[in-house]
Every structure is written in structure tokens, then in C-alpha cells.
Amino acid sequence: YSYVADELPTLLAARLPVRADALGICGHSMGGHGALVLALRRPDRFRSVSALAPICRPSAVPWGQKAFTAYLGAGGPAAAAWLAYDACALLAAHRFPGPVLVDQGDADKFLAAQLRPDALAEACARTNQPLTLRMHPGYDHSYFFVATVIGDHIAHHAAALASVR
Numbered sequence: 001y002s003y004v005a006d007e008l009p010t011l012l013a014a015r016l017p018v019r020a021d022a023l024g025i026c027g028h029s030m031g032g033h034g035a036l037v038l039a040l041r042r043p044d045r046f047r048s049v050s051a052l053a054p055i056c057r058p059s060a061v062p063w064g065q066k067a068f069t070a071y072l073g074a075g076g077p078a079a080a081a082w083l084a085y086d087a088c089a090l091l092a093a094h095r096f097p098g099p100v101l102v103d104q105g106d107a108d109k110f111l112a113a114q115l116r117p118d119a120l121a122e123a124c125a126r127t128n129q130p131l132t133l134r135m136h137p138g139y140d141h142s143y144f145f146v147a148t149v150i151g152d153h154i155a156h157h158a159a160a161l162a163s164v165r
Contacts, residue, residue: 001085004034005042022164024048024157028146029115030055030063032102036087036120040094048160050101050153052146053108056120059086063114088123099130101156103149105139 004025013020025046027035032054039049058064059082072081083089104117111117117133124131139145 001034001038005038005045009045019164020045022047022161024050024161026050026052026153026157027054028052029141030067033058033064033087036100037085037090039096039100040087040090041084043094043097047164048098048157049096050103050156052103052149052153053105053110053115053141054087054102054117054120055115056102057086057088057116059083059089060119061114061116088119091123091127091129095127095129098160099132099156100124101153102131102133103136103145103152104133105136105141105145107138108141108145110141 009020009023012018023046025035025038026049027033028051032051033056035049035051036054036056039046055061055064058068059079064086068075068079068082068085072079072085075082102117102120104111104115108115121131121133123129134149136145136149139148
């Protein structure tokens with residue numbers, strides 16, 4: 001968390017012509033989950049966010065529960081330590097100041113049991129968080145899916161970051 005939120009942006013700003021106050025974050029699968037969590041917890045650092053087939057409610061799905069138990073300790077889906085890293089739970093207290101873009105393939109074998117974009121859509125609707133959730137017929141969890149939609153994500157970030165003064 002601290003590497004992506006703090007150390008990496010500092011390293012990039014020291015070596016490349018980037019603005020530390022105008023960063024976007026995007027990820028795929030568990031990386032998509034991380035992008036959502038970082039954007040919600042650090043809107044001062046990340047001004048745009050998108051995700052491709054993210055794990056949206058990790059405290060309620062097997063992959064997330066396994067990872068949370070290993071990294072944060074046992075405690076179950078209601079544990080405060082777990083909820084601090086669950087995008088759906090974070091939306092109750094943290095609203096991202098811009099729109100969120102999520103793309104998901106409807107033929108993804110992990111969709112119902114692990115990814116749960118429906119839970120993210122519900123959490124965003126409850127909190128009035130702008131979300132564009134696009135379902136893509138016939139696409140799975142592969143990098144072919146990522147390659148198909150990544151251009152839209154780059155354009156999403158370019159548009160959002162162009163407005164940061």
C-alpha cells in the first residue's frame with residue numbers, strides 16, 4: 001500500500017516529468033481492487049481511477065478472505081482491518097471526487113464468485129458515487145480483455161487529469 005501510494009509516486013516524480021498532484025491509478029483483477037482502494041483512501045494523491053475485472057468486495061469472497069486472513073489476520077468480513085481495504089465498505093465513508101470506470105467481461109469464470117461488480121454498483125448507487133460499469137459480452141479474465149479496453153481507460157484518465165490545475 002505505502003509503496004504504491006507514497007514511494008512509487010515520489011520516485012516517478014523525481015525521475016520523470018509527472019505531476020505528483022495529478023496521478024491516475026488503474027489495475028486488473030486484484031490490482032483493480034488495489035486501484036479502487038487507493039483512490040478511495042487517497043484522493044489527495046490519485047485524481048482518476050479505473051479498474052478492469054476488479055475484485056470488488058474482497059471481504060465477502062474466497063480470494064479476498066484468503067488474502068485478508070494472510071495479510072491482516074483472521075476476523076471475518078466485518079473485521080475493521082478487512083473493511084479498510086474493501087472498496088465496497090470504503091464507499092460508506094470515502095467518496096471519490098470523480099467518476100470511476102470499471103470494465104468487466106460477462107464470460108469471466110470468476111465473475112459471480114470472486115469479482116462481484118454488482119456489489120460495487122450497489123455501493124456506488126447507495127453513496128451517489130459516479131460509476132461507469134461496462135459489461136462486455138463474451139470476454140473473460142484474460143489479457144486479451146485488458147488489451148481490448150485499455151485504450152478507453154487511458155482516455156478516461158487523460159480526460160480526468162487534464163482538468164487538474
